[in-house]
Amino acid sequence: METVRRPALVIASAAAALLLTAGCSADGGAPAPAAPASPGSPVASSAAPSPSAPPAKGSVRVAATLTEGLKSPWGAALLPDGDLLVSSRDEATITRVDTESGKRTSLGTVPGVAPAGEGGLLGLAVSPSYASDHQVYAYFTTESDNRIARLLYDERKPAGRQLGAPDTILRGIPKGTVHNGGRIAFGPDRMLYAGTGETGDRGLAQDRASLAGKILRMTPDGQPVHGNPSADSVVYSYGHRNVQGLAWDGQRRLWAAEFGQDTWDELNLIEPGKNYGWPVAEGRAGKPGYVDPVAQWKTADASPSGIAWARGSIWMAGLRGERLWRIPLAGTEPSAAPQPFLQGRYGRLRTVLAAGGAGLWLVTGETDGRGTPGAGDDRILRLAVT
Template sequence: MTRHPSRAAIGCLLVVLITASGCSATTPRPAPPSQAATMGPSASPTSEGRWRVGKVTGTLASGLAAPWSVVPLADGGALVSQRDDGAVLELTADGALHEVGAVPGVVSGGESGLHGLALLTTGDTPMLFAYFGAADDNRVVRMPLDGEPGSFGLGEPEVVLDGIPRANTHDGGRLAFGPDGYLYVTTGDAQQRDAAQDPDALGGKILRITEDGAPAPGNPWGTRVWSMGHRNVQGIAWTADGAMWASEFGQNTWDELNRIEPGANYGWPLVEGIAGREGFVDPVAQWATSDASPSGIAAAGDTVFVAGLRGERLWQVDTRADGAVDDPIPAFAGEYGRLRDVVAVPDGSLWVLTSNTDGRGSPGPDGDLLLRVELVPAA
């Protein structure tokens, strides 16, 4: 992510109602809990309710190098992408970690490389989708996930979508299958600012496509574009009510959490943060860039969890049916360094991926970590 000197005070969080929350100073990081993390039941996020971050109950994986995305598997394991070497790793249910394979064609550099993963298991063979920077563009491929848990391998890749603009920064990169079964792809403006306002360009958008890469039925313009006016979206998730949420890197002043509606325009590069400008949708929450730099997000019930890179904290944002949010609440400020991704898993916990080995953080002796964090009902 490219940052420029801020033109505004960036000490504290500002939310929709311009209510400030206190800022936490960075503190020394404690040693992570034991590698032998339990996978037993915790709080179980249901179709409703608000949730809070509890304690870290284990380190599921360590020694990761510039990890970017984590995808839980049905057997309790996970797949993890590594940005710089293009590797996909498998974490088995018993805690072993091995390389599934390297995605062919990944060309890393700057913030580009292997980014998001998404797994489709509806067919006879599971298909792994990957977003990555190639030599001249960003693209999405799908690959058969061959073999059995503990010994997965990658089959030959097939290009699903190419021609997404690529640069050293602002590459987007998150993939997720939505509740409707279609694949959502987040793209950055790739330093081509005007692309975000060009409805025919792939940059600066959230895309919605079929598993073959075609525009999904019901898209607002009949193209692959679902929403526009984005600078660099790196996180998408859906709350229990079906609402879609996206995290977005700002430039100098405000990072954002947006409620995503089809056909909506979120303003970049004409506005940043809450502007109240006709024709553009304002974020429902905004942060000073020093407090967030948001990447992956997850949802449990009615609460969205936002992983912060520069902010080095996990934000908890309670949502409401009218699209508004309550004041965000920080957790882990400075304790584990930069946080790249967060996912909610069926056992009622969050898995949180750190990002301190990407050249911007301060890695400890165990490299980057995948942490298991309990969830507890909000009081």
């Protein structure tokens, strides 16, 4: 859990203490490009073939520090040319970072953002049709709610004035001082997914009429998608506490990371219409009707935020745990115990993105009000992984 500090806990050495398999599967092979699906196409298929497992042990090397001095960075998204867009939660700005030189260019400020607590300008996503529409999507907190809007990004205009007015596609996501969720991403089906939190009101996670404590799936215009559990709803899965990580594996399966409360943080394999347990279950409960996590961690060791898929593994950024986790996957369950990297070296880790091949981008989160910022915080690191 991100909001409460607890005494440090030690991860059990046995893999069984860390690896908890759900009844669903994930592919562990190298990510393969997926052809865009129609809106009604399934996002995941448990019958998909399962390539061989990646090695039980991997490695991470910090290849370079791309940039430093970022303030409250939260969301990040890759542009088609490989440059990064990064949001500032508290300053409500979007910045472009050249991934060759590290040069930063301000796109501008997103109007209507009301930063407070864990709310503010959160997740970013780039339209799958960016080459023609130049739209950037943002999830942010206002005075009344959390919402998702798209903004035209006009690179021809002067720095700081390159964002058009927000076009809200979904409003009314409940807000709170804590647990606002905020991660958004376009899936291989070209639909927009969003992870939300239950705002501290635990009952909202089980209320299917509420957008809180859910994973949402919608068209780029914010409309429900054919194939959602309910034809008139953007709710895709429920029973979540605070989802801040979304990623797809090489077989188009959706994975999500979320905060636990006092005992277990979770990595879940997401299927439409399934109930992931909160607040009835935290971690592996084995209760009928609820999906158990594929892997779980003591809360002091994770407090997971962004996740990415690369080299047959899910890579998970940890806030309170101040480390990057590698979870190798094969077939229907993890193939080895999760492996930690960079523990305590860069403080809180907020966002991780696949950079293609054996690369990852990692965004730190020391200036979010819960870290201990030092010289250079916050920064973006280029990682080489094997």
